[in-house]
Amino acid sequence: MGAVEKQQRTLATAGTWEYAPSIESREIVTFEDRYGLFIGGEEVAPRSRSWFTTVSPSTEEPLAEIAQAGPKDVARAVDAAREGFEAWSTWKPSERAKVLFRIARILQERARELAVAESLDGGKPIKESRDVDLPLAAAHFFYYAGWADKLEYAFPGRRPRPLGVAAQIVPWNFPLLMLAWKIAPALACGNTVVLKPAETTPLTALLFADVCRQAQVPPGVVNIVTGDGSTGAHLVRNGGVDKVAFTGSTEVGKAIQRELAGRDVPLTLELGGKAANIVFDDCALDQAVEGIVNGIYFNQGHVCCAGSRLLVQESIHDQLVRKLKRRMSTLRVGDPLDKNTDIGAINSKAQLDRIVELVESGTEEGAEVYQPPCRLPEKGWWFAPTIFTNVAQSHRIAQEEIFGPVLSVLTFRTPDEAVEKANNTMYGLSAGIWTEKGSRILWMADRLRAGVVWGNTFNRFDPASPFGGYKESGFGREGGRHGLEAYLRFE
Ligand code: NAD
Numbered sequence: 001m002g003a004v005e006k007q008q009r010t011l012a013t014a015g016t017w018e019y020a021p022s023i024e025s026r027e028i029v030t031f032e033d034r035y036g037l038f039i040g041g042e043e044v045a046p047r048s049r050s051w052f053t054t055v056s057p058s059t060e061e062p063l064a065e066i067a068q069a070g071p072k073d074v075a076r077a078v079d080a081a082r083e084g085f086e087a088w089s090t091w092k093p094s095e096r097a098k099v100l101f102r103i104a105r106i107l108q109e110r111a112r113e114l115a116v117a118e119s120l121d122g123g124k125p126i127k128e129s130r131d132v133d134l135p136l137a138a139a140h141f142f143y144y145a146g147w148a149d150k151l152e153y154a155f156p157g158r159r160p161r162p163l164g165v166a167a168q169i170v171p172w173n174f175p176l177l178m179l180a181w182k183i184a185p186a187l188a189c190g191n192t193v194v195l196k197p198a199e200t201t202p203l204t205a206l207l208f209a210d211v212c213r214q215a216q217v218p219p220g221v222v223n224i225v226t227g228d229g230s231t232g233a234h235l236v237r238n239g240g241v242d243k244v245a246f247t248g249s250t251e252v253g254k255a256i257q258r259e260l261a262g263r264d265v266p267l268t269l270e271l272g273g274k275a276a277n278i279v280f281d282d283c284a285l286d287q288a289v290e291g292i293v294n295g296i297y298f299n300q301g302h303v304c305c306a307g308s309r310l311l312v313q314e315s316i317h318d319q320l321v322r323k324l325k326r327r328m329s330t331l332r333v334g335d336p337l338d339k340n341t342d343i344g345a346i347n348s349k350a351q352l353d354r355i356v357e358l359v360e361s362g363t364e365e366g367a368e369v370y371q372p373p374c375r376l377p378e379k380g381w382w383f384a385p386t387i388f389t390n391v392a393q394s395h396r397i398a399q400e401e402i403f404g405p406v407l408s409v410l411t412f413r414t415p416d417e418a419v420e421k422a423n424n425t426m427y428g429l430s431a432g433i434w435t436e437k438g439s440r441i442l443w444m445a446d447r448l449r450a451g452v453v454w455g456n457t458f459n460r461f462d463p464a465s466p467f468g469g470y471k472e473s474g475f476g477r478e479g480g481r482h483g484l485e486a487y488l489r490f491e
Contacts, residue, residue, distance in 0.1 A: 019332075019340045021335070021338050021340070022338060022339040022340055023335065023337050023338050023339075024112075024115075024116055024119075024126045024130075024337045024338075024339060025116075026116055026120060026337060028112055028113045028116050029113045029114075029116045029117045029120070029207075031063055031064045031117075031203060032064060033064060033065060034051065034064065034065040034066075034067075035064055035065070035066050035067060035202070035203075035206045035226070036067050037067050037069055037073055037077065037223075037224065037225050037226065038206065038209035038212075038222070038223060038224040038225075039073075039076055039077045039080045039223050039224075039225070040080035040083070040084070040219045040220050040223070041212075041213070041217075041218070041219030041220065042219070043209070044076075045067070046067035046068060046069055046070065046073050047070065047072040047073050047076070048067075048068055048069060048070030048072070048073055050067070050068040050070065051065045051066060051067060051068060052065070052066055052068050052199065052227075052228075053065055053066070054066050054121060054199075054200065054201070054202055054203060056120050056121065056123070056345075056380075057122070057123035057200070057345040057346060057347050057348060057380055057381050058120075058123050058335060058336050058344065058345035058377070058379075058380040058381075059379050059380050060379055060380055060381075063120060063121060063203065064203065066199075066202050066206075066226045067226050067227070068226070068227045068228065068231065069196075069225040069226060069227040069231045069234070070227075070231075070234070071234045073225060073231075074194070074225055074231060074234040074235050074238055075238060075240070077194045077223040077224075077225045078165055078167075078194055078223075078235075078238050078240040078241060079240065080219070080220040080223050081165040081192040081193065081194050081220055081221075081223050081240075082164070082165055082192075082220075082240055083219075083220050084192040084218060084219060084220020084221045084223075085162075085164055085165055085191065085192040085220070087218060088187075088190060088191075088192055088218060088220075088221050089162050089164075089190040089191075089192075091190070092149075093148045093149035093151065093190070094148070094149040096148045096149075096187065096188065096190065097145045097146070097148035097149050097188070098145075099187070099215060099216065099217055099218075100141050100142075100144055100145035100148060100184060100187055100188055101141070101142065101145040102214075102215035102216070103141045103184075103211060103212070103215045103217070104138045104139075104140075104141035104142040104145060105138075106211050106214050106215055107134065107137055107138040107141065107180075107211065108134075108138045110207075110211065111130070111134040111135070111138070112130070113207070114129075114134055114176060114204055114207060115129040115130040115133065115134050116129075116337065117203050117204050117207055118133055118134075118175060118176055118201075118203075118204050119336040119337055119344065120203075120336070120337070121175070121200075121201050121202070121203040121204065122172060122173075122175060122200070122201045122347055123300070123336050123344045123345030123346065123347050123380075123381075124299050124300070124302075124336055124344045125336050125338075125341040125342060125343065125344045126336060126337050126338070126339055126341070127339055127341070128298065128299060128344075132177075132461075133174055133176055133177045134176070136177055136180070136461055136463070137176050137177045137179070137180035138180075139462075139463045140177075140180040140181060140184045140463045140479075141180060141184045142463075143184070143463035143464060144184035144185050144187070144188035144463070144483075144484075145184075145188065147185075147188050147481070147484060148187075148188040148189075151188075151189065151484065151488070154481050154484055155484075155485075155488070155490065158490040158491075159490060159491040160189070160484075160488040160489075160490055161190075161488065161489050161490070161491055162189050162190030162191045162487065162488065162489075163189075163191055163242045163243045163266065163487060163488065163489055164191060164192075164241075164242030164243070165191070165192055165193070165194065165240060165241050165242050165243070166182075166186045166191045166192070166193045166194070166241070166242065166243040166244075166245060166487065167193075167194050167196075167235045167236060167238070167241040167243065167244045167245070168182040168183070168186070168193050168194070168195040168196070168244075168245045168246075169195075169196045169232045169235065169236075169244075169245070169246045169247070169248065169256075170182060170195065170196070170197055170198060170205075170247050170248075171198050171247055171248045171249075172197075172198035172199075172200045172201040172302075172347050172348070173299060173302040173303060173304070173347070173403075174299070175197055175198065175201040175202075175203075175204050175205060176204040176205070176208065178247050179195060179197065179204070179205055179208060181247075181478045181479065181483075182195060182245055182247075182478075183195060183222060184463075185478070185483045185484055185486070185487050186243075186245075186487045187221065187222070188484065188487075189484055189487040189488050191242075191243070191487050192220060192221045192222070192223075193221070193222055193223065194223045194224075194225060194235060194241070195222070195223070195224050195225075196224075196225050196226070196227065196231055196232050196235055197224070197226060198248075199226070199227065199228040199229075200347055200348045201347070202226045205224050205226070206224065206226070208222075208224070209222070209224050229252065232246075232252075233255075233259075236256050236259050236260065237259060241265060242265065242266075243265060243266050243267075243486075243487065244256060244260060244265055244266075244267045244268075245267075245268045245476075245486065246267070246268070246269050246270070247269075247270040247271075247304075248270075248271065249271065249272055250271040250272045250426075250427075250472045250473075250474075253269040253271045253474060256269070257269070266486070267476075268468075268474070268475065268476025268477075268478070268486045269474035269475055269476065270304065270467075270468060270469065270473075270474050270476070270478060271304070271427075271429075271469060271472060271473050271474040272304055272401040272403075272427055272429070272472070272473060273304045273305050273306065273308075273401060273427045273428075273429030273430060273469065273473050274308055274309060274398075274399065274400070274401050274425045274426075274427045275295075275305055275306060275307050275308060275309065275427075275429060275430040275431050275432070275450065276307070276309045276310075276311050276418075276421070276422035276425075276431050276432070276448075276450075277291070277292055277295045277296075277307030277309065277310050277311065277431070277432040277434075277458060278311045278412075278418050278422060278431065278432060278433050278434065278444065279292070279310065279311065279312045279313060279316070279320060279434040280313050280415075280418075280433075280434060280435035280436075280437075280440065281313040281315045281316045282435055282436040282437065283434035283435050283436060283456070284434075284436070284456075285316070285319070285320065285323065286323070287434075287456065288320070288434040288456075289320070289323050289324055289327050290327075291307075291432060291434060291456070291457060291458045292307065292310055292324060292407070292458075293324070293327055293328070293331070294458050294459055295307025295308075295432060295458040295459060296308055296310075296405065296406070296407045297331060297342065297343055297385050297405050298459055300343055300344060300345070300346055300347075300383070300404060300405050301402065301403060301404045301405040301406060302346075302347055302351070302403055302404070303403075303459065304401075304429055304473075305429050305430035305452060305459065305467075306403075306459075307407075307430075307432050307458055307459075308401070308402060308406070308407060308408065309398060309407075309408050309410060309422075309425075310387075310407055310408065310409045310410070311410050311411070311412050311418055311421055311422060312409060312410075312411055312412075313411070313412060313413070313418075314411045314412065314413050317409075317411050321387075321389060321409065324387065325370060325372065325387070328370075328372045328385050328387070329372040329373070331343055331372070331374075331385050333374050333376060333382060333384060333385070334377060335377070343385060343405055345380050345381055345382055346381040346382060346383050346404065347381075348381065349381055351381075351403065351404070352381040352382075352383060352404075354402075354403070354404075355383050355402055355403070355404035355406065356383075358396060358397055358400060358402045358404075358406070359386060359397070359402075359404075359406060361395075361396045361397065362388050362391070362395060362396070362397040362406075362408070365392075365395045365396065365397070366390065366392070366395075367388040367389065367390050367391045367392075367395055367397060367408070368388065368389045368390045369386060369387075369388055370386070370387050370388075370389070371384040371385065371386050372384070372385065383404055383405055383406075384405070385405045386405060386406045386407065387406075387407040387408075387409060388406070388407065388408045388409060389409045391408040391409055391410050392410075393410065393421065393424055395408070398410060399425065399426075401427070415440065415443065415444065418444070419444060419447045419448060422448055422450075423447075423448065423449050425471075426471055426472040427469070427471060427472055427473045428449040428450050428451065428469050428470030428471040428472075428473050429450060429451055429452065429468075429469040429470075429473035429474075430450050430451065430452040430453070430454070431444075431448045431450040431452075431453045431454070432453070432454045432455075432457070432458045433445070433453065433454070433455050433456070434456055435456075438455075441455040441456070449470045449471065450469075450470065451466075451467065451468045451469045451470055451473065451477070452465075452467055461479075462479070463479055463480070464479070464480050465479055465480055466478070466479045466480040466481075466482035466483060467479045468482075
């Protein structure tokens with residue numbers, strides 16, 4: 001054995017390297033003690049006179065007081081958006097494009113501050129908020145800035161027109177990125193918005209209000225109302241909204257659909273998922289292991305398109321699981337602001353309880369659980385990376401969305417069986433295929449009922465590429481030219 005090979009082997013078996021902590025400075029962001037609502041271009045106190053506290057999930061430390069918007073506050077925001085629409089919709093599209101472009105540039109300039117805020121409020125590792133959430137959020141505004149004055153070309157001969165006031169509700173897993181996915185296309189098409197962030201992660205949306213001021217977004221074009229699910233329900237119920245766009249759980253998505261039944265309000269729903277990550281025996285195995293880890297442990301598994309079901313060809317099951325366990329032992333769980341952290345905090349106590357309950361059901365139903373040894377911080381909400389083997393398709397952990405760092409491993413023998421098992425879910429948001437054969441990727445992609453299918457990669461996002469689901473994962477597409485269509489009517 002040569003010296004280099006010997007050294008590599010030693011490194012490969014050495015487990016986690018010790019790194020000195022490399023903590024991102026939190027001084028870059030200062031939060032107000034209290035945030036009101038952002039309505040008509042100003043911060044206003046809630047008429048509800050009600051407030052709640054947002055905390056950091058990694059320390060349970062209170063970060064700020066947040067307004068809980070009631071029905072009157074929501075109505076006020078919708079009125080402001082209506083007033084804003086009268087002017088904004090008549091702006092020259094190239095002028096609207098400039099505003100979007102300015103937002104994108106400011107997001108880039110303030111990226112570090114916003115990334116730290118996102119990690120503090122949501123618990124995700126700084127390397128993800130810094131390298132994924134923020135660049136992608138800016139990219140969405142750049143991308144849709146480009147479309148704003150080209151709508152006639154996007155839909156030739158169809159005379160596109162804005163819808164009016166868009167009500168937009170987003171979840172807590174990618175707070176600023178989901179905001180960008182919603183606001184950028186809506187504004188590019190000439191609509192105004194009332195956006196409601198999730199109650200556990202309102203801070204980056206409130207900092208975004210300041211970005212809007214800086215970018216000279218006209219009053220009423222972007223309005224932000226904070227609060228829990230009841231605020232979202234008031235927004236959907238408000239008779240002044242012309243469009244509803246929702247990202248969140250399937251359960252709430254269904255409730256919104258029921259609420260809008262009989263009303264002529266277009267709806268897009270981006271809901272849950274239980275994606276199959278399908279690994280064939282001819283794939284580049286080490287590359288697949290990286291894709292599997294990224295697929296399920298990225299953002300603590302709080303990802304609607306997470307590859308939470310690993311379908312592995314039977315002949316390589318043992319070898320793959322061995323490699324995977326070894327790789328899992330090198331994942332660092334801990335302080336989201338440490339640049340070495342791979343897995344941060346679970347977003348809330350409620351989410352942690354849900355993960356624990358589903359993991360317990362997995363062991364009770366007979367699957368075999370594995371977690372690498374790792375020390376979890378005492379304060380805050382944490383869950384170690386987990387895999388289940390010996391999983392049956394009927395197990396809850398193979399059927400229900402766990403939305404945490406938990407992977408269920410199942411096996412298959414033939415491509416047909418892989419397709420059948422992958423499609424055996426009420427969801428249909430995404431899937432991954434790992435194989436050396438391009439023809440097999442195309443063959444599989446044709447048969448998988450999933451809105452996004454990745455080949456030899458996972459969790460790749462691009463503003464130019466549409467994203468959305470089949471079945472109970474929702475309908476409508478965000479991103480790309482398709483993403484414009486949801487915010488337009490045609491004359
Ligand atoms: P959730 O449905 O509980 O909440 C999402 C948002 O809806 C929050 O802002 C919440 O306050 C609001 N809300 C709650 N009840 C409401 C009601 N009755 N009316 C209107 N709004 C209401 O979901 P969550 O726990 O915040 O997020 C996790 C879920 O989101 C997962 O199921 C995940 O798969 C899904 N998700 C999907 C996508 C996608 O693009 N498909 C992206 C991210 C998250």
